Amino acid sequence: MRTLVWKSDTLNGREVYRSEIIPVCFPAGVGKATYLASWTWRLRTIRPEAVLLMVGPKGGIRFVNLGRCATIAEAKSICEQHYADGCINVRSKQTEPLTVAATA
Numbered sequence: 808m809r810t811l812v813w814k815s816d817t818l819n820g821r822e823v824y825r826s827e828i829i830p831v832c833f834p835a836g837v838g839k840a841t842y843l844a845s846w847t848w849r850l851r852t853i854r855p856e857a858v859l860l861m862v863g864p865k866g867g868i869r870f871v872n873l874g875r876c877a878t879i880a881e882a883k884s885i886c887e888q889h890y891a892d893g894c895i896n897v898r899s900k901q902t903e904p905l906t907v908a909a910t911a
Contacts, residue, residue, distance in 0.1 A: 811842060811887050821846040821853070824883055831895055836864035840895055844882035847875075857885040859895070 811826040826842040843858040857873035873889055876882040889895075 811883075811890055813844075813883065818845070822879055824879065826886065826890075829890075829895070831861060833863050838863040842886035842890065844879055844886055846879075855879045855882040857882040857889075859886070859889065861895075 813824045813826055816823045816825070823843070823845040825844075829840045831838050831840045838861060840859060840861045843856075843860055845856060845858070846853050847856045855876045855878060857876060859871040859873060861869045861871070863869070873885050874882075876885065
């Protein structure tokens with residue numbers, strides 16, 4: 808499986824990374840997914856977090872928190888491992904629905 812291509816950006820003086828948009832199979836059609844490695848506020852502290860953002864074919868949005876990390880590099884690594892493990896159904900000849908977003 809191929810690796811993720813990251814785009815960097817700055818938000819409020821903090822680095823934010825997002826992957827390219829990945830076409831994903833949903834029960835109702837084809838949607839989009841992207842991984843985010845960014846800084847977030849939780850319990851009065853700022854820490855890097857790895858997130859999977861999915862947009863269904865009907866426009867519904869789902870966030871899947873993949874974990875909090877010590878560094879942005881670790882957050883990117885968690886996203887890449889999730890993608891490499893095949894945890895999302897990338898659009899191909901497969902017809903299996905994406906189980907995470909099945910409750911849209």
